[in-house]
Amino acid sequence: MIRQVSASRDHTECNEETNNLVIDPDPAKWPEIIMDKDRVFLVKRGPPPALTNFRFPLDKNGRKFTSFNFNRVLSNGESVKRNWLIYSTSKNVLFCFCCKLFAHSNKTNLSNEGFNNWKHTGVTFKKHKLSMAHMLAQKSWSELSIRLNQMQVIDASIQRLIDSETKHWNSVCLAFRGSSDKLYKHNNGNFLKLVQLLAKFDPIMEEHVNRVMRDDTRKVHYLGKNIQNEIITLLSEEIKKHIITQVNEAKYYSIILDCTPDLSKIEQMTMVIRFVSVSKVGNEVNVRYVSTF
Numbered sequence: 001m002i003r004q005v006s007a008s009r010d011h012t013e014c015n016e017e018t019n020n021l022v023i024d025p026d027p028a029k030w031p032e033i034i035m036d037k038d039r040v041f042l043v044k045r046g047p048p049p050a051l052t053n054f055r056f057p058l059d060k061n062g063r064k065f066t067s068f069n070f071n072r073v074l075s076n077g078e079s080v081k082r083n084w085l086i087y088s089t090s091k092n093v094l095f096c097f098c099c100k101l102f103a104h105s106n107k108t109n110l111s112n113e114g115f116n117n118w119k120h121t122g123v124t125f126k127k128h129k130l131s132m133a134h135m136l137a138q139k140s141w142s143e144l145s146i147r148l149n150q151m152q153v154i155d156a157s158i159q160r161l162i163d164s165e166t167k168h169w170n171s172v173c174l175a176f177r178g179s180s181d182k183l184y185k186h187n188n189g190n191f192l193k194l195v196q197l198l199a200k201f202d203p204i205m206e207e208h209v210n211r212v213m214r215d216d217t218r219k220v221h222y223l224g225k226n227i228q229n230e231i232i233t234l235l236s237e238e239i240k241k242h243i244i245t246q247v248n249e250a251k252y253y254s255i256i257l258d259c260t261p262d263l264s265k266i267e268q269m270t271m272v273i274r275f276v277s278v279s280k281v282g283n284e285v286n287v288r289y290v291s292t293f
């Protein structure tokens, strides 16, 4: 079970007791039972920095840890820091920062007495990173860090921004069709109103609108609901193609499927795609919503 830590309470306690709180940077010297105030202190201080110019000692088999292992090389060649991996100089062992602080079940060497099997570092780290105990501990670490950085305030301001954007786009993206399908009628929707507007400035559109108005029985006028739906479909297909191209070009992306029933109780699915676009100007996180109905 993940232990929930009250950030605000512990934050206060931590401030009050900072003078008395002395926790050695060496993880092997941390208390066996980590109290909430110690946990908050350690999360605020963060993992000890990776040792780069340290002469790691040889074990009895002539093997030693190398600082190269503080990083992981991804299949795309990118090097990512294992910020959770911390080394004890006193015991020549490794610990997992978040598992040592947050894991309460499935204790492993990395969270208990320390890991020093230098022959199997790569496999062990990979297996550990993907273990449920580690992922839960990392989640708790991340959540506590966020609370300590008072991100609640930032989250609220971001939510206000999203609400305001939603309101804006709801006002802009009005329905194509209105209650009437006739030109120059009240409530005939945005599509026909747009056609009327274009007819004011474009002679070809003006001529077409005049023809339709002169002959009410005309079957082919390209202004009805079918052509409007076709226009929407063509536009959506183009937008989907553009999004797929962007995602294909992105190195990092995630996909979330979100389902909700519509008014007629039919389940509708939306894909939420997040991806990072990299350019010379800087990296940008993009979000696209694709409805599959």
Ligand SMILES: [Zn+2]
Residues within 6 Å of the ligand: 084, 096, 097, 098, 099, 100, 110, 128, 133, 134, 135, 137
């Ligand atoms: Zn871990």
